[in-house]
């Protein structure tokens with residue numbers, strides 16, 4: 001083997017040249033994707049570890065030398081688990097170049113965006129006035145990583161046997177401290193251990209964190225706007241230190257998971273969602289912005305708590321409420337017109353209204369309505385495949401949805417659209433909707449307008465022996481549904497009787513989705529589902545459960561039916577397409593992409609969603625699908641140097657490449673001080 005790699009590392013203005021090198025190399029090596037990927041890997045490694053290198057040659061005289069370099073590059077620069085997670089870059093460029101900062105000395109050590117702790121090399125300590133402010137020995141990134149993981153494992157060991165809430169909060173604290181100290185290291189451990197850490201920074205622990213947020217609060221993160229800031233928001237928005245913001249997650253804390261109104265304490269939700277954006281979609285953490293809009297709370301316990309850190313007043317209502325949201329949206333849009341805004345955990349009465357109000361004006365979506373719908377639809381299509389039926393049979397599935405709120409109605413909206421596409425608008429889906437008052441029919445009075453299209457005709461219901469307000473057990477017994485899907489927020493509502501009734505389902509492989517969060521609010525546990533409804537079911541839950549041991553070597557697979565599989569890709573795809581709004585079409589392809597991700601063999605094993613370990617790859621695929629839809633609908637206006645025409649000319653593969661090469665990956669960039 002004689003291979004010479006020409007390396008050129010020029011200043012960031014020549015990024016396109018470097019990209020050209022790699023793209024060119026891709027064309028030359030199109031017959032050998034592996035070799036191309038390996039070369040790209042070495043490129044990124046060289047450019048990050050030797051940023052001062054200008055031009056050079058790397059000469060590989062033997063396959064062994066090549067293999068060793070590739071392995072080292074992959075491990076050091078990318079820490080890859082699989083070759084799919086290959087293309088990593090920062091700030092929209094292929095190579096994470098030097099990072100310009102305007103601080104020096106201890107200010108840098110106190111800024112988690114730039115801090116490297118003991119990892120600052122000596123030259124940087126000199127340049128940035130850090131000498132003497134740190135212990136003398138330089139500790140490598142890998143050593144820092146190992147040291148953190150060791151502390152984490154010993155915390156696990158030391159808290160063994162303690163109540164779950166104590167252990168969970170202790171884990172959240174240790175991660176949160178790292179987050180506050182050194183974001184690069186934090187996001188690396190998060191990405192590499194996403195399966196273990198997602199349940200801490202995301203559901204279920206994030207729910208516990210929200211419940212205790214006033215007591216846990218130590219340092220500010222994100223922005224807080226309150227009813228008291230009316231008239232000031234346009235200037236306040238400029239208090240945020242970053243020039244560019246790509247992704248905003250906004251909540252008013254009114255419906256935090258299934259835990260209800262937690263007021264300002266709901267802030268942990270946007271923070272957790274944005275952590276997932278960094279981990280899954282590679283959004284640069286310097287360009288994310290969690291926002292809490294505190295308009296008061298109707299939670300009496302919080303209002304009476306002297307240590308509550310939010311406004312101690314009842315929630316604003318009506319015009320007063322909407323004018324505050326309007327003002328915030330205007331301020332956000334004025335400063336960062338290209339930022340994507342995700343509405344999260346808004347109570348039902350505002351969720352649909354705000355979505356309709358803003359979705360045509362700015363690039364925003366409501367995750368609970370639209371993200372959840374896409375994930376649920378992907379799972380529902382998976383259950384059709386699990387029954388060995390063609391996808392078009394989805395129109396014939398009997399689906400009972402329990403919970404007629406933002407999430408339940410979002411799911412039904414999307415499922416109806418899917419049926420109309422598959423079987424025509426005249427098709428009559430067999431979907432049944434229940435809320436806390438039971439089955440919703442056309443006889444229901446005071447029904448919310450968003451639920452009207454899904455109220456069952458009373459004649460149809462009576463022919464099944466049901467009536468307005470029939471309870472869940474009756475409905476399951478009479479309908480014998482293929483799918484029972486819970487988005488009610490009520491823990492245990494799929495009780496033993498209801499689950500046993502699912503044994504008489506008309507499906508050879510009934511599906512049970514207990515999608516409410518956090519764990520205690522799930523409609524049933526995984527163990528109960530397999531125990532009472534039978535081993536032949538497919539099961540999904542919003543919060544993670546362990547797989548269930550069914551004995552004789554058999555395992556009941558647990559799927560995490562959570563919108564985390566889609567919102568990162570929806571956000572990233574919308575951002576990189578530069579779409580000025582997020583259309584139904586973009587959301588639909590996101591869902592279809594997730595649905596098609598899983599193979600028939602996996603479906604047969606009861607898997608409806610891929611492992612969260614491949615979340616970056618899933619997100620890249622979903623993001624690319626969203627971009628293609630935005631291009632097809634002529635909504636894409638381009639992003640950075642990539643215009644709409646270039647997007648339109650990219651092949652499917654090139655779009656995935658474009659998305660992955662725009663994902664930020666945590667490595668220490670050389671810091672350069674500028675006054």
Ligand SMILES: NC(=O)c1ccc[n+]([C@@H]2O[C@H](COP(=O)([O-])OP(=O)(O)OC[C@H]3O[C@@H](n4cnc5c(N)ncnc54)[C@H](O)[C@@H]3O)[C@@H](O)[C@H]2O)c1
Nearest residue numbers: 257258348404405406407435436488489516517542562563
């Ligand atoms: N897995 C996910 O990705 C995901 C996504 C979004 C929401 N959720 C979960 O879904 C739940 C609901 O969220 P939402 O935004 O729709 O809330 P919501 O308050 O808008 O709606 C809740 C609905 O449940 C109904 N309900 C209450 N008690 C019931 C009962 N005993 N039987 C039947 N229905 C009952 C209510 O009438 C209401 O229609 C929450 O727990 C949330 O965490 C999960």
Ligand SMILES: O=C(O)C[C@H](O)C(=O)O
Nearest residue numbers: 203257345368517562563
């Ligand atoms: O936050 C989650 O885990 C999912 C969803 O957005 C929810 O509100 O429950």
Ligand SMILES: [Mg+2]
Nearest residue numbers: 344345367368
């Ligand atoms: Mg939510």
